[in-house]
Amino acid sequence: MTETSPTSPTSGAAPASGTPGPGPRVLLIEGALRDNGGLRVSLDLARRWQAMGARVRFLVLENVEPDGPMLQPDPALDTRWGSAQVRRFRSAFPRIVATTVRHARRADVVVSGSEVGYGLLIGWAAAKIAGKPFVVLVQSSLPRAVAAWTPARLRPLLTSVHQRVDAAICVSPGLVDDVVEVGLPAERIHVADIGIDVAATRQAALDQGGPRRPTSGRTRFVAAGRLAQQKGFDVLLEAVARVVAAGDDVELEIVGAGELDADLKAQAELLGLGDRVEFPGHVGDLQARLAGADAFVLSSRYEGNGSLVLLEALAHGRPVIATDCPTGPRYVLRDGELGDLVPTEDVTALADALSAFVRDPEPLLRKASGAVNRAWDFDQDAAALEVATILAGLVRR
Template sequence: MPLVPRSVPRRRGDLRVLFVQGHLRENGGLRVVNALADRFVADGVRTTLFALEDVGPDEQVGLPGAAVAVHLGASASLPAARRLPLALARLVDVARDHDVVVSGSEIGHGLLAASLAARTLGKPFVVLAQGDLDAALEAWVPPKLRAVTRRVHRRADAAVAVSPGLVPGLVANGIPADRVHVVLNGVDVDALTERATEPSPVTFDADRPSVLAVGRLTTHKGFDLLLRASARVRAAGHDHELVVVGEGPDRGALEALRTELGADHVRLPGFVENPAALLARADLLVSSSRTEAMPLTLLEALALAVPVVATDCCEGSRLLLDDGRHGALVAPESVDALADALTAHLTDQRPLRHAAAGGPSFARGLDPRRLARRHLELLSAVARRPLPSFAPLPLGTADPRTRSGQDPTLGTNA
């Protein structure tokens, strides 16, 4: 994929934001960054997305809108010894024309490169934390890079966590508490509802209940647990179809498990560009994750009033499901708990459908426009640059569970 620079008119002195990603591979974190970049531009802020590596079209997430400048560091086909230095040199060159450098993840080469570029140029550096730092370090970061990753966090000018449950881990790893802020993820309910009306390349079997799971095929998503639970429930006489949408390194293991279980009712169709069109038609969404932060798919299910079963694996899931008022929360790492919840829903769908009915109203309270503006206010303060004048927005609905009584869409310090 070629370099795609796009010019954006701006006033002299206004804030200029650079997001840095390790790659453009499909995942919820990158979708959050893309959405923020689009909203920053809509509010008159020059915004650039820089990815160290390109990926194949079958794994690439949809890029931000035409107003966001997108740069690629180097092709993934190059040897690492050539690829990373080349990407870093290009990143430093792009960062010169920006006021603040933001890593879109709490770990990875994108984080390390963003920090190095910011320090090289004397630019403020901010981390967007979208997962539990300790869990991410253990699962994804090679031991030789864990110390430097923690050091990068300690030196960050600010960290923005997408869930209050991520704050303790950030502080425990050395970020001063006064530099940590919380701004929840949001969803544009109207835009999502419109996308949900589009045709889907994947369809459900109309003759039996449909159960959907969405995410990268990785261990932390717990799809192996879900396949075992689903097979057990079907063997007990509760017929249904399970569709797991996504791509990732665990595909081979999951296909082998499906064969081992004789689970011919399970489909793994791979990456789907618009999962909302399938989600809206599902009888149930299951989030079987071992770890999460603020699951975007749960929020999208709420916005579309789709019944939900989710593992109680993080504060973000509890917040979104309002301690079980908007969907069923079950014990993590438990095939039994998932099987019991599936059996209950397939026996009587009315309780979870009733719980899901309040989802759209709750989701509208997490207005992504207000969330993006809170991000911009924080970045403006860190970079000491002015913001453009914002058009007024309607007030959002405060989350009744907010401990301090403050509207969570406005963010908080730790």
């Protein structure tokens, strides 16, 4: 099979490759290139590992038809396909497995960028066949992610794999208990505060024309993420409706795309929020929108490291109202010192927090004065170095 670049999967062109360094050979596996926070983290870590001298190969198992926003890896990253042609996974499976095993034999360590999915299962099997250590990045609450994204018939197998990995790297301390509960020995569990490139995040807002300030005169709340059940945007819409009914002049922007797009828009109409809620979809100027918001709202039912967009809001110094969901927001916001925390699924508590900010923004603005400094605690350079050190240790063993 001819392996090809993801920017032109049927062209037969060889993938771009960075200059090989003296470090370990890392095979990083992802299932597909659908845009999500976990994939962004994986690609960012790969780029930084390569800059540190590691020889990174990024293996994408499936070339899928775009059904939403897609990511493209850095051209300097050596990117390969498990199956370059768009085809049903079942028919492509033998080729994907054979390709993964071949790349695993050439690596020193194999890494799954996700705690769920076929990338984890196939990557672990390939690593065992090749006799190489296998690492999983745990980027979300394990039981919730398994329930949401894994067919019931595969859940026992997924649990078995998690019990046998050589290392699990959790992107937040709050994820450790989930991994321990699965049965992985504690000595194989590590934590790295995965985050964002703070300087680049702040510069992006300027490159996008500067903060987009509200022009309506209303207090503008911004939320962002995949339009999915996990993000709790249905609860947020109910809360905003109550705030409006109480007489507060607010508007809401929910940035993102996903399977609940039509449902959320219909809900907003039913609640009478048609002129107060915007759904711009997947945008290219998210940082300018975050930087210009009066406040950022995280309404999630669960997260991994508290969500990258929460860290981006902090990097812009924005006031934050967040659900106290598992895991991350409480840790990131220092138990409410840097932003307001409300219970998950609690429409009344979220509405009260929104109204309190509209009527007297000063308390939350004071909390936000420490936001930028806190964002720097999650700067990605430190996390990439920490994870690279863990991988190097496994290789040496």
